[in-house]
Amino acid sequence: MSYNVKLDVFEGPLDLLLYFIKRDEINIYDIPIAHLTQEYLDYLQLMQRLNLHLAGEFILMAALLMRIKVQMLLPQPESEESIEVEDPRTELVQMLVEYQKYKAASQFLAQLEAQQSEYVPVSVANPEDRFDPDLFLSEVNLFDLGLVFAQLLKSLPGPQYYELEKIKVTINQQIEFIRNCFNGRQRLRFSEICRQLQNRIEVVVTFLAILEMIKNAEIRVSQKALFDDIWLLSSCRKETHVIANA
Amino acid sequence: MLSPTHRIILALLMVAREPLTTSQAAVCLGEDLDLEAIINELNQFFDENALPMIIQPLAEGYRLLTRSEYAQYITRLYQSRGRLRLSRSALETLAIIAYKQPVTKVEIDAIRGVDTNLKPLIEKNLIQIKGRQDGPGRPLLYGTTSYFLEYFGLKSLKDLPQLPELESLTSSNEPLGIETTLNPN
Numbered sequence: 001m002s003y004n005v006k007l008d009v010f011e012g013p014l015d016l017l018l019y020f021i022k023r024d025e026i027n028i029y030d031i032p033i034a035h036l037t038q039e040y041l042d043y044l045q046l047m048q049r050l051n052l053h054l055a056g057e058f059i060l061m062a063a064l065l066m067r068i069k070v071q072m073l074l075p076q077p078e079s080e081e082s083i084e085v086e087d088p089r090t091e092l093v094q095m096l097v098e099y100q101k102y103k104a105a106s107q108f109l110a111q112l113e114a115q116q117s118e119y120v121p122v123s124v125a126n127p128e129d130r131f132d133p134d135l136f137l138s139e140v141n142l143f144d145l146g147l148v149f150a151q152l153l154k155s156l157p158g159p160q161y162y163e164l165e166k167i168k169v170t171i172n173q174q175i176e177f178i179r180n181c182f183n184g185r186q187r188l189r190f191s192e193i194c195r196q197l198q199n200r201i202e203v204v205v206t207f208l209a210i211l212e213m214i215k216n217a218e219i220r221v222s223q224k225a226l227f228d229d230i231w232l233l234s235s236c237r238k239e240t241h242v243i244a245n246a
Numbered sequence: 247m248l249s250p251t252h253r254i255i256l257a258l259l260m261v262a263r264e265p266l267t268t269s270q271a272a273v274c275l276g277e278d279l280d281l282e283a284i285i286n287e288l289n290q291f292f293d294e295n296a297l298p299m300i301i302q303p304l305a306e307g308y309r310l311l312t313r314s315e316y317a318q319y320i321t322r323l324y325q326s327r328g329r330l331r332l333s334r335s336a337l338e339t340l341a342i343i344a345y346k347q348p349v350t351k352v353e354i355d356a357i358r359g360v361d362t363n364l365k366p367l368i369e370k371n372l373i374q375i376k377g378r379q380d381g382p383g384r385p386l387l388y389g390t391t392s393y394f395l396e397y398f399g400l401k402s403l404k405d406l407p408q409l410p411e412l413e414s415l416t417s418s419n420e421p422l423g424i425e426t427t428l429n430p431n
Contacts, residue, residue: 014358055361102409113332113397120317121310122311123261
């Protein structure tokens with residue numbers, strides 16, 4: 001039996017990266033990308049091995065890290081005009097710095113929240129609420145309530161009883177029935193059979209009977225076009241009547 | 247010690263369900279007044295008489311509150327309701343909205359690196375829709391509410407602390423990735 005546990009320990013991939021950056025005392029402006037990527041991937045692997053659910057954003061970040069790593073490994077093209085090649089880590093660093101700002105801000109807010117929660121607002125009930133005319137009831141006593149309740153009960157509709165009838169038709173019966181319908185003929189229309197049936201259950205069971213007969217190779221079925229009538233063709237060749245498939 | 251005006255303002259503060267503004271007070275009294283001065287005098291009165299209440303400037307108005315020393319007793323009165331603090335992700339989202347408003351959900355998601363659910367904050371009346379951004383899709387813009395200011399004990403958005411610089415962040419002792427516990431100071 002495996003358990004699916006979701007740990008809300010890290011708020012997201014950025015949070016996780018910041019954890020590594022802090023733990024390993026990494027300079028956020030000069031990230032050793034191979035090291036960080038390895039730590040990150042190790043953690044993801046651990047989460048997956050522990051069967052912990054990972055949001056898609058974590059996988060996305062893994063791909064981003066690996067792309068940065070690859071870009072850093074590729075040799076930079078030499079050119080006469082010393083074009084400033086953008087550090088592939090720049091975008092990531094910006095994301096991390098931005099996120100960190102707001103993370104710290106959220107901690108400030110948490111402190112404010114805690115401080116302010118010590119003060120409870122004084123709010124006496126609004127005088128207008130006290131004089132809501134709808135709330136006023138005339139003199140009513142328990143007896144009156146009882147009478148009303150009794151009247152209510154009387155006016156309620158009584159319990160409905162439904163009778164369920166046991167289905168009397170069996171597949172074998174219908175197989176016999178279909179055989180009788182054939183009456184020596186080689187072929188038979190499904191609609192002809194249905195005309196003799198009385199209710200939906202019989203139609204369903206008859207259909208099942210047809211399927212059973214097909215399975216037993218007793219009959220074959222054919223249909224000219226979609227939604228056309230279905231022809232049942234008897235498999236026992238009494239006469240060599242080969243009817244061209246109409 | 248308290249003039250009739252003081253007492254009227256105090257009565258208004260007792261009954262008001264939101265911070266009382268100067269204009270509201272003026273309308274109720276039927277004349278202009280220096281609400282700030284009256285509030286200060288009331289607070290002085292409370293102090294001198296060791297009364298358990300205080301008036302705070304909150305959300306562009308004034309609110310009468312019980313003093314913090316009595317919080318423990320009040321929580322016992324409302325035993326069933328535990329102290330519900332906002333989650334870390336809620337606080338992060340709120341911080342982004344508070345400092346960057348008006349801001350779209352996409353911008354919030356981009357900073358956090360995760361998909362944000364804004365509904366709980368809307369339901370708590372801490373953020374609200376402030377309009378739509380011009381441009382493709384005309385996405386919704388979010389901002390904080392007046393209640394947000396009350397909730398965090400702020401007079402106005404200007405009282406939000408400055409966004410910290412990177413250096414001061416590493417001074418935090420809290421281990422990241424675990425629910426932060428707050429040290430009361």
